[in-house]
Every structure is written in C-alpha cells, then in structure tokens.
Amino acid sequence: MGGTVGTDRAARAFIGSFTTEGGHGVTAVAVDEENGALVALGSTDAVANPSFLAPSHDGRVLYAVGESSDGTAAAFDITGPVPSLLGEPVPVDGAGPTHLALAAGHLVTANYESGSVTALAIRPDGALDRAVSVLAHHGSGPNPDRQREPHAHQVLADPSGRWIVSVDLGTDSVRVCELARDGALRLHSEAALRPGSGPRHLAFHPDGQHAYVINELAPTLTVCRWDAEGGQLQPLGETPVVEDGASGEIHPSEVVAGHDGRFLWAASRGHDSLAVLTLDEGADKPRLVTTVGCGGQGPRELTLDPSGRRLYASNERSGDVTWFDIDTATGIPVRAGSIAAPAASCVVFC
Template sequence: MKIRIKLLAIVFLFFSLLSCKQQKKDTKQPETMVEKPQKTENIELLAGTYTDSMSKGIYKLFFNPVNGTLENKGLVAETVSPSYLDISKNQEYVYAVNESNPGQVSSFKWNNDHTLLEPVSQQPADGAHPCFVELNKEENMLAVANYTSGNVVIYKIDQNGQILPSPQNKKHEGNGPVLPNQESAHAHCSKFSEDGKFIYIADLGIDKIISYPIDENGNPGGMQTALDLDKGDGPRHFVFHPSKEIVFIINELSGSVVSARVNNQTGIFERIDKKSTLPDDYTGNNACADIHITSNGKFLYASNRGHNSIAVFKVNDNGMLERIGNEPVQGDWPRNFTLSPDEKFLLVANQNTNNITVFTINPDTGLLTYTGNQAEVSKPVCLKF
C-alpha cells in the first residue's frame, strides 16, 4: 500500500513539474517583431539620345518609384541618334527614329532578361531628320515626322514588330515669318486620334496643325488644316486631354501653350486659350519643347529651353489655362520630360548638361519640388517608361 502511494506521488510530482514547465513556456514574452522594409521593384526607364558626342544609342535606367532615385544601367541598343522613342503596350517592342539625313526608323525587341534591345527591323524614313514616332492604338501603324524635309510617313507594322516597307508619305509646303526656323515646312509631332480616324501633325514651319483622315485600310486621305496658329508660333508638340475633347499645343518659337476644342468627326480644332510659358519679367532667349498632362486633366506641364524650367499650368474644366509656376530643371536645355507611371514624379532630360533630374509632384497643387536625385546620360533627349 505504501509503495502504491509513493508511486502515485511520484507520478503527480512529474506531471506537476511538466505542467509548470509548459506554463512557463507559454507565458514567455514574445520576441519583438521587426518589420522588414518592403522590397521596391525598380521601374525601367528608356532614354533616347543624340549620338554626336559620347552616347551610342538607347540607354536603360532603373527608377525607384518610392524615393525617386535613378540609376543608369547602361547601353541597351547601339543605334544612330534615337532622338524619340515609342514602346508597345506589352513593353516588348521599342520603336525609334534615327535623326539623321537621310533618316531612318528602327524597331527592337527585348531579350529574355531585358538586358539588351535586339534589332528587329529598320526602314528609310523617306525624309531628313525624323524627330517623332508614335504607334496607333491598335499597334499596326507607325507614324514618323521628318523635321527638315517637312513630311510625315505612315508605316504598317506586323505582329512581330516589323516595320513594313512602302509607307504612305505626306509632304507639307509653306513657310513662316521666323527665319531661319520657318524657311520651310517642319513636321515635328505626329499623333493618332484615340479612335484612329485621324492623324494629326504639328508643323513648326508653317504654323499649323494638319490632319489627315485614316480609312478602314489604314491609308491617310487628303490634307486639311485642323488649326491655324498665330504667325511665328512654331507649334512643336501637342497632347490630348485624358477625358475631354480638348488638345494642348506647345509653341516652340513664341513660348506659349494653346488649348483648343477637338471635333472628332471633322478633325478640326477650335481655339480656346493661349498662355505664355514664361514669367512676365523674363527677356532672354527661349525655345519651348515638350508638353504633358496629368491623367486627371488638372495639371499641364511644358518645358522651356533657355529659361530652363518646367512651366506648371492649372487646367480649368473649359480648357482655359492658368500658369501657376515655373520650376528650374537643375540643368540646361530640357528637350523632353515625362511623368512617372503613378504621377508622383516628373523626370527631365537636360540635353546640354547630360543629366536626367527628378522632381516630386504635389497632387493637390501640381507644383514641383526637386528631389536632389539625378543620373548622368550623354545628350538625353527622350524619356519613356
């Protein structure tokens, strides 16, 4: 009997000790959890350049969309003066003008690990110094504006990114009062309408926006004047409002932006407003270049070469413009700029100082603030995400 009691006591003691040990383990304070910073995927940015100096073609940069840092990853395509680029919607194909005389237009495809752009095709631009290239929405047509020869060339594109031969060629004639810039026609921008019914051309030499209707087979019809600008304006680029039938045109020679209503049935524009891109007290030389609008249609940006600034405009619902500031670009000769995909940043390609600078965008005011971030690229003149 005593032995049985001793055994029961030993068993009880064993389980009591085990229970206490488990309780102690369960009541142990958990270790402090340290949140690891989320890994941010860099975004690829392509820079088109002039190759008359140190540059050899198209360069890839990594952009951090959180802190706005920028890193040059080097040459991805060796090609002559790819001064303007367009990228397919699937990000696999890149199209570039080769701004030379005679000019060419080239297409490339990314290799498997996105380290090189491999050549796909190249065609003559049928003109001199092509300076703009754009795909239509269906990505089966490509339009190229030739500056010196004053013509636009429209190519067919196949599903493998091949630029097909025998394009449609439309030549402009005329001149303007500002010499030597307007001694002849100078096509500078070629854009398709959203519905694909028209192609619009900004011709700097003749102070006009030209439109061509596009038929169901992709062939351009007869030329018509979509809008006459003021003499000596020198229209260079334009951008469409994201939700309204309004277009905004930047004038290189007069340092101004014009807004106009768009008639999508006729291809004709009707002027709304015109505002200077410069402060009232500025008297130096200037040549406007690029223009972009936010996806909500509230803010418009325009680059000044000479004043070396980005002009910031507030866009009213009726298309009227209010210039609310000019931000120095931290470089010289801002030929081209772009908004980041989330529109939190604006990046500027400064041609003469060989740098790309990064600014934050205030979502409430539209105003810009320099981040201190920049990257070195020789003769950058086009930026595309």
C-alpha cells in the same frame, strides 16, 4: 543620384539620346517605383541619334527614330536586360525624323527636315517593314530662319484613335490625318495657329475635348478645342509659359497634361524651366502658377510617369535626366534626383 533598385519593386524605362553629341543611344534603366530613382542597366548605340522612342502596347518592342538626314526608324527587342535590334533599321523616306507614334497597326514618324509624315508597316514579330506612305506638308511661316519650309515635329494618335495629328513648326499649323488599315495617309483638316508661333508638340486633355500646343518660337501655349467626331482642332487663345519680364532666348519644348486633368506642365529651354499651369477655372482656361528650374540645361523633353506622381526632364545640354515629385495640391514639381545621361532627348516608360 539614383541608388540601388530592388528588382521586386522596379519597373523599366528607356532614355533616348543623340549619339553624335556623345549620347549612349538607347539606355535601359530600372525605375524605383517608391522614389522614382533611375539606375542604368545597359545601352546600345546600334542606331544613330535615337532621339525619340515609343514602346509597343505589349511592352516587348521599343521603336526609335534615327534623327539624321537619311532618316530611319528601328525596332528593338526589350525582353532582355539591354535593347537589341529586331531586324535592320528601315528608311522613313524622309529626312530628320524627330518623333513617332503607333497607330492602326503602323508606326508613324514626323520628319522634321523634309516636312513630312511617314507610315511604316510592322511585321508580326514587331520588326519594321517598308514605308507604306508618305504625306508631304506644304507651306511656310514668317520666321526666315526657322520657317522657310514645313517642319513636322510631332505625330500622335488622338484619344479616340480615329485620327493622326501632326504638329508643324514651319507652317504654324496642326494637321489632322486619316490612317487607313493599309497604311495610306490622307489629310483631313488643318488648323492654323498664330503666324510665327512655331508649334512644336501637342498634348490632349484627359477629357478628350481639349488640346494644348506648345510653341517653340514664342513662350506660349495655344489652347484648342478638339472635336474627335469631326476631326477638327480649333485654336482658342494663347497662355504664357514663363513669367512676365523673362528675358533671353526662350524655346519651349514640351507640354504634359496631368492624368486627373488638374494641371499642365511645360518645359522651356534657354529659360531652363518647368512651368506649372492650373486648370481650376476649366480645361480651356489654363493659368500660369509658377516656374521652377528644370534641374539642368536644355530640357528637350518632359515626361509624366505612369503613376502621374512624377515628372522626368531630359536635359540635353547638361546631360542628365532629372526627376521631380509633384505636389498633389499645387502641382508644383519638387526636385528629387537625377542620373547622368549625355545628350538626353527623351524618357519613355514600359
């Protein structure tokens, strides 16, 4: 467990959680930069189900989705010890927002239930304004239980800052969009992935020329080439994220790329594991090295700390955040500690 953290060597992070499952909402934690330990400072449940968070570039404001059928997004002032609402939560004009990102002076949300992406205006003080535009996804996939309609699961800016990328589990595709200065979203291109794979999240390689899509409905990672100039994503193939013979329900949730581009890590629920993939044969040829336990159950999110030396698994079902030291030679995570965090869904650093 995390111990006492000296303020002279502490950074801060924030844990998001599902309040409807017993989570505390948004929890501020101190981070011991020497050993990675987390210590809770305080929390707020002012927004229901803040399942994903994103800090502003200056580290003064924290943005959250409110993952519910009447989806919202909210801004928190984080200059004090405990996050406090900065203005009222605003509707995203979409249902079940699961992810968000800052881009082009706007906050963009991925709305899972309605299968859409929303751009929200940001006021000068960092508070959120109204939804400026909503881009609806269209299509379906072969899985009758999970892919009857679009399900936008993640949205993020590409490394060049020119494009918005949205990953859709329901349509087995990744969309590339333009976001104008006035907040207007326009579809630029769409990359089709293997039918039934159920893409969930994407991570870019540090070289800015490759991307990796974790698939929730198949325990694989889709390797892609990324053309920032043309705004085109080209799938190249799939790589497993669990060993041959793994059985039971396996639902991968997140992929993370190392800062130096040598390794990838992927979390899988059901299997409750963290996969280690090496890129020693090239960024387009990831190879599964091994898997290790996630330290709990149901790793919904996996986060690399700013130093690139530690991984944090948000284990939703067991209600904890577990951190791991990364072996610099092998990339293998070694469990180092954990903190209780009911219904944990993500960790972000400021």
